[in-house]
Amino acid sequence: MVTDTSSGPSAPDQPTSTVDRRRSARRLARRRVPAPLAVPAVVALAFLVLPLVGLVVRAPWPTLPQRLTEPEVLAALRLSLVAATFATGVCLVLGVPLAWLLARVDFPGRRLVRALVTVPLVLPPVVGGLALLLLLGRRGVIGQWLDRWFDVTIPFTTTAVVIAEAFVAMPFLVIAVEGALRGVDDRYEEAAATLGASRWTTFRRVTLPLVAPGIAAGSVLCWARALGEFGATITFAGNFPGRTQTMPLSVYLLLETDPPAAIVLSLVLLAVSVAILVALREKWIGSPA
Amino acid sequence: MMVMAQGRTVPKRVAAVALACVAAVAALVGCSPEPSTPTTGVSGTITVFAAASLTDVFEDVAEDFEAAHPGARLEFNFAGSSALATQINEGAPADVFASASPATMRTVADAGNTDGAPVVFVRNQLVIAVEAGNPLGITGLEDLTKPGVTVALCAEQVPCGAAATTAIAASGLTITPVSYEENVRAALAKVSLGEVDAALVYRTDAAIDDTVEAVEFPESAEAINDYLIAVLTDAPNKAGAEAFVAWVLSADGAAVLTRYGFQLP
Numbered sequence: 001m002v003t004d005t006s007s008g009p010s011a012p013d014q015p016t017s018t019v020d021r022r023r024s025a026r027r028l029a030r031r032r033v034p035a036p037l038a039v040p041a042v043v044a045l046a047f048l049v050l051p052l053v054g055l056v057v058r059a060p061w062p063t064l065p066q067r068l069t070e071p072e073v074l075a076a077l078r079l080s081l082v083a084a085t086f087a088t089g090v091c092l093v094l095g096v097p098l099a100w101l102l103a104r105v106d107f108p109g110r111r112l113v114r115a116l117v118t119v120p121l122v123l124p125p126v127v128g129g130l131a132l133l134l135l136l137g138r139r140g141v142i143g144q145w146l147d148r149w150f151d152v153t154i155p156f157t158t159t160a161v162v163i164a165e166a167f168v169a170m171p172f173l174v175i176a177v178e179g180a181l182r183g184v185d186d187r188y189e190e191a192a193a194t195l196g197a198s199r200w201t202t203f204r205r206v207t208l209p210l211v212a213p214g215i216a217a218g219s220v221l222c223w224a225r226a227l228g229e230f231g232a233t234i235t236f237a238g239n240f241p242g243r244t245q246t247m248p249l250s251v252y253l254l255l256e257t258d259p260p261a262a263i264v265l266s267l268v269l270l271a272v273s274v275a276i277l278v279a280l281r282e283k284w285i286g287s288p289a
Numbered sequence: 290m291m292v293m294a295q296g297r298t299v300p301k302r303v304a305a306v307a308l309a310c311v312a313a314v315a316a317l318v319g320c321s322p323e324p325s326t327p328t329t330g331v332s333g334t335i336t337v338f339a340a341a342s343l344t345d346v347f348e349d350v351a352e353d354f355e356a357a358h359p360g361a362r363l364e365f366n367f368a369g370s371s372a373l374a375t376q377i378n379e380g381a382p383a384d385v386f387a388s389a390s391p392a393t394m395r396t397v398a399d400a401g402n403t404d405g406a407p408v409v410f411v412r413n414q415l416v417i418a419v420e421a422g423n424p425l426g427i428t429g430l431e432d433l434t435k436p437g438v439t440v441a442l443c444a445e446q447v448p449c450g451a452a453a454t455t456a457i458a459a460s461g462l463t464i465t466p467v468s469y470e471e472n473v474r475a476a477l478a479k480v481s482l483g484e485v486d487a488a489l490v491y492r493t494d495a496a497i498d499d500t501v502e503a504v505e506f507p508e509s510a511e512a513i514n515d516y517l518i519a520v521l522t523d524a525p526n527k528a529g530a531e532a533f534v535a536w537v538l539s540a541d542g543a544a545v546l547t548r549y550g551f552q553l554p
Binding site: 259 | 369371372375439441444446447466467468469470471475479482483484
């Protein structure tokens with residue numbers, strides 16, 4: 001690190017040039033990357049990006065437009081987008097209050113609850129799907145009563161897709177929002193309270209606007225995770241075109257008979273996710289320079 | 290069951306730890322842990338990619354094979370035949386491929402990845418798997434068209450789905466399933482969990498699951514599945530691969546295969 005000891009705020013005779021020199025020195029220092037960090041960082045980037053390059057290189061470009069407009073592809077894409085959006089909605093409605101509870105309320109067993117919330121993150125999605133089947137399936141702990149009393153069966157429906165996606169994606173939202181809540185200066189909330197606002201009003205008028213960027217970031221992560229969901233969906237919701245066959249399921253099955261078509265679908269999924277993630281980032285979160 | 294069908298490889302670290310322990314013990318005692326003169330010349334790991342419907346029977350065959358060939362160890366990757374064919378054609382390091390349909394084997398053979406012509410080693414036939422006791426009294430394909438009867442079929446992309454399509458076409462009926470499952474074991478699991486009333490699966494799959502019952506139906510004769518086995522061109526352990534295929538085709542192998550309900554060609 002290059003430091004300029006001769007000057008500072010105590011050298012008022014040449015203020016501009018000193019500031020300039022310090023800035024450029026800092027900029028230079030920031031550009032200097034030690035090899036033990038640079039090499040693994042580049043390897044990591046290559047590791048994350050190269051497989052996608054493989055996808056792009058081996059895509060059947062000449063037949064792409066024709067394959068993209070096939071009705072099955074469009075049906076799978078539509079279902080994926082709709083289900084992921086509904087799942088994100090469910091996660092927002094239920095997940096934000098849960099995050100608030102974890103961040104703002106002292107209750108016994110809070111650490112255990114926080115650990116439980118993250119379980120779907122580490123659970124293989126197939127296991128999550130099986131668990132949902134055992135709970136909400138036709139013979140499930142709750143599902144059998146739904147079937148008997150209301151004649152409602154959840155598996156093999158689009159609702160099941162939304163439930164499976166919400167199950168695996170909600171932890172992303174809860175963790176992001178809880179982190180945002182903890183990072184917010186709680187003196188604003190205290191001020192609102194001293195001015196006579198109820199806790200609910202404070203949450204709506206003060207807390208929510210403060211953590212809005214965190215909620216937006218969490219929703220984007222949650223949506224992206226839901227869009228890519230495979231294991232829990234195929235296990236709990238099954239696979240039926242137009243009803244429960246989302247893009248990842250279609251990719252998996254097409255890979256068995258028509259690998260080029262599977263590559264096309266993967267490309268679509270990739271393009272849609274990248275486009276939406278970039279758009280949302282710029283709109284709501286702002287790009288961190 | 291669905292989880293098991295995904296593949297069965299021993300975690301490397303466990304294997305490494307086991308090896309290290311064996312080595313340590315051997316060093317202490319001062320003797321080799323294995324007989325140093327294998328009688329057959331077959332040794333090492335033999336990697337077999339096999340159709341999901343072969344899961345149980347091949348594990349049984351493997352026990353006999355390993356007992357007869359000390360020093361050889363079988364490692365299986367069980368999944369839908371078509372997924373396996375794709376993996377092999379993309380260069381997965383496998384020694385043997387056992388496919389549940391000629392079509393999937395052909396994609397591997399056409400890509401030049403089989404060493405010699407694949408051989409039919411068993412046949413299998415579809416049945417209707419229903420809950421044990423057959424509470425809905427299902428006796429044939431026609432019962433599956435009744436309203437309120439939920440059915441799972443295999444996806445057409447996998448052999449059991451292709452066979453189901455052929456059999457249903459032969460019957461002239463239209464059966465609308467609630468789900469096209471990604472492999473035969475997943476379809477069977479949906480019946481054994483009670484999530485569907487019936488599924489078209491292989492006779493041998495229905496036979497290994499106590500919670501389901503098999504209902505035979507005449508149209509399945511139109512869709513008999515040939516299972517083929519082949520040594521792969523790029524097999525890392527060719528001697529082992531040839532020995533395993535020979536074993537499957539031998540009287541020893543046939544005895545186990547028929548015990549599980551497979552028909553011999």
